[in-house]
Amino acid sequence: MNTDMTVLLEIDWPQILPFVLPIILFNLLLIGVALYDWFKRKDLIVSPYIWLVTIILLQLLGPILYLVIGRRMIRNDYSGEAS
Amino acid sequence: MLSINNLTKLYKGSEKGIRNLTLDLVEGDICAFIGMNGAGKTTSIKSIVGIHSFDQGAIELDGVSIEKNPQEFKHMVGYSPDTPVLYGNMTGYSYLELIGSIYQIDNETINEQLNTLLKKLNFGSAIHDLISTYSHGMKQRLVLISILMHNPKLIILDEPFVGLDPNATYFLQEEMKKRVAEGSIVLYSTHVLEVAEKLCNKVVMIHNGEVVVNDTMINLLSESSLGEKFRSITAHE
Amino acid sequence: MTKFYTLTCTELVEAAKEFKFIWLSLFFVILGITQPLITKYMDVILENVGGADGITIDPNRPVPSSAEVLLSTISGQFNQIGLIILIISFMGLIAADRNSGMQDFILTRPVSLRSYLLSKLMGHWVISMFSISIGAVVSYGYTIFLFGSFSFSNFLLFLLLYSLWILFVVSLAILISTFVKSPILIAITTIAASIFFILIKGFNHFLFQLSPGGTLNLAENQLLSVHDSNYFSIATCVAFILLNLSWANMNLKKS
Numbered sequence: 001m002n003t004d005m006t007v008l009l010e011i012d013w014p015q016i017l018p019f020v021l022p023i024i025l026f027n028l029l030l031i032g033v034a035l036y037d038w039f040k041r042k043d044l045i046v047s048p049y050i051w052l053v054t055i056i057l058l059q060l061l062g063p064i065l066y067l068v069i070g071r072r073m074i075r076n077d078y079s080g081e082a083s
Numbered sequence: 084m085l086s087i088n089n090l091t092k093l094y095k096g097s098e099k100g101i102r103n104l105t106l107d108l109v110e111g112d113i114c115a116f117i118g119m120n121g122a123g124k125t126t127s128i129k130s131i132v133g134i135h136s137f138d139q140g141a142i143e144l145d146g147v148s149i150e151k152n153p154q155e156f157k158h159m160v161g162y163s164p165d166t167p168v169l170y171g172n173m174t175g176y177s178y179l180e181l182i183g184s185i186y187q188i189d190n191e192t193i194n195e196q197l198n199t200l201l202k203k204l205n206f207g208s209a210i211h212d213l214i215s216t217y218s219h220g221m222k223q224r225l226v227l228i229s230i231l232m233h234n235p236k237l238i239i240l241d242e243p244f245v246g247l248d249p250n251a252t253y254f255l256q257e258e259m260k261k262r263v264a265e266g267s268i269v270l271y272s273t274h275v276l277e278v279a280e281k282l283c284n285k286v287v288m289i290h291n292g293e294v295v296v297n298d299t300m301i302n303l304l305s306e307s308s309l310g311e312k313f314r315s316i317t318a319h320e
Numbered sequence: 321m322t323k324f325y326t327l328t329c330t331e332l333v334e335a336a337k338e339f340k341f342i343w344l345s346l347f348f349v350i351l352g353i354t355q356p357l358i359t360k361y362m363d364v365i366l367e368n369v370g371g372a373d374g375i376t377i378d379p380n381r382p383v384p385s386s387a388e389v390l391l392s393t394i395s396g397q398f399n400q401i402g403l404i405i406l407i408i409s410f411m412g413l414i415a416a417d418r419n420s421g422m423q424d425f426i427l428t429r430p431v432s433l434r435s436y437l438l439s440k441l442m443g444h445w446v447i448s449m450f451s452i453s454i455g456a457v458v459s460y461g462y463t464i465f466l467f468g469s470f471s472f473s474n475f476l477l478f479l480l481l482y483s484l485w486i487l488f489v490v491s492l493a494i495l496i497s498t499f500v501k502s503p504i505l506i507a508i509t510t511i512a513a514s515i516f517f518i519l520i521k522g523f524n525h526f527l528f529q530l531s532p533g534g535t536l537n538l539a540e541n542q543l544l545s546v547h548d549s550n551y552f553s554i555a556t557c558v559a560f561i562l563l564n565l566s567w568a569n570m571n572l573k574k575s
Binding site for chain 2: 326334338420421424428429573
């Protein structure tokens with residue numbers, strides 16, 4: 001990764017933006033769903049804060065891995081037991 | 084009638100399990116399964132309800148064999164496991180509806196049954212809550228409702244009284260008596276010997292996978308109480 | 321049959337309550353639109369995002385056809401990362417039922433193992449194909465917008481054949497989960513087996529065409545408009561699915 005931010009300015013944004021926007025939007029939506037679910041379950045799941053970081057920092061894979069694996073890793077033995 | 088003939092089920096690589104269980108129960112019988120933890124009670128029960136296959140023997144209910152005709156057999160059986168397992172994401176009501184449709188009971192009969200059962204078990208409006216919010220006792224009561232609602236011929240309960248409140252315990256005992264009077268057979272495992280003495284007319288004691296007592300309650304009680312018998316069997320360990 | 325229907329509905333309702341349809345679809349949509357966009361703007365991206373100084377792109381390179389882009393979306397994205405995520409989401413399929421005791425619930429009811437297994441197969445297949453279809457259709461829209469038109473009927477035919485491949489993967493996951501207890505091992509084994517089938521389909525020997533991956537070849541041929549396809553592999557794929565299921569049935573009966 002190049003950290004030189006000036007290159008971002010050189011991209012022809014108006015040309016690309018309409019196409020890139022949906023990707024960003026859908027990604028945000030997915031992160032939103034994951035965060036919503038995380039918030040509801042954070043007292044239930046194993047190591048919730050590691051999952052929070054994963055959801056936010058790992059683009060695309062983070063939220064989906066949380067939704068597929070993380071939310072099922074319930075602390076006690078019986079999944080679905082909320083008490 | 085339920086006839087179990089020479090049932091043997093041993094877990095691979097261990098001596099644990101159940102050996103040569105032979106048991107005949109007729110309509111009106113309440114039979115207690117008694118034994119220490121790990122004696123083989125749950126193994127026998129799981130074989131009878133069809134969770135495990137078994138190594139040897141035969142199980143028949145009214146002439147229907149569990150091996151040859153498992154679906155018809157299971158249709159006549161209601162089974163409550165020692166730990167209730169339920170879909171957490173469902174409401175109690177939709178769970179019962181699911182059971183109803185598996186046993187092909189029409190909705191009217193379900194609602195009729197539910198009205199009486201829910202009232203008797205103090206369920207109230209909680210039946211429309213998600214199962215994941217239920218306490219252990221409530222889950223147990225829900226399982227009880229689910230097995231009673233399809234009027235099984237054979238009712239099998241694995242330690243049913245653990246975790247039930249006094250009201251539900253009373254209900255279950257009365258319900259057992261009522262059901263056997265109507266022609267059902269009840270088989271349950273328990274550690275509460277005093278209740279079993281009053282409730283049951285047959286008793287099976289299992290020790291280390293062997294059947295040590297298989298008798299009517301009256302015969303057994305004429306010699307000694309259940310507790311004494313149990314202690315004498317398990318003493319030389 | 322009514323019991324199969326009831327169990328399948330339960331399976332689907334459970335998935336809907338977990339919003340599985342929504343997030344799995346979102347995931348495939350993102351996969352589906354990323355690939356055409358990257359292909360289209362590859363030169364812009366490479367030019368501007370550094371680290372690729374030595375790489376120059378032939379300005380006269382042929383613009384890929386929409387069929388090629390669709391193909392790279394499916395075999396590059398859906399069939400790799402998408403498939404892996406799908407399989408991981410399957411891993412709880414039967415193992416979780418067994419570990420939570422839910423399998424005991426099914427086994428003690430008057431439900432045949434066949435209905436139970438079929439409902440699992442059906443439920444997970446519907447969920448997967450729902451998400452994949454949405455992702456694929458969005459991807460199709462993007463692709464024809466950016467790269468020109470492509471026959472929609474061919475695309476549908478492709479999707480149909482691809483769904484057969486997914487059906488096979490679900491049945492494979494079911495079979496493996498009757499052998500292995502740990503969910504993670506189930507996922508790894510299923511992924512490894514699927515990748516194995518994807519790899520051997522590349523060999524152009526008729527025996528390999530009869531492997532379940534042959535259907536995948538057939539599906540891809542629909543995109544490339546190759547006509548001398550081996551439609552026999554549909555039959556073998558169905559046979560493999562049935563084999564997996566009856567094997568799984570046997571394993572469960574023994575337990």
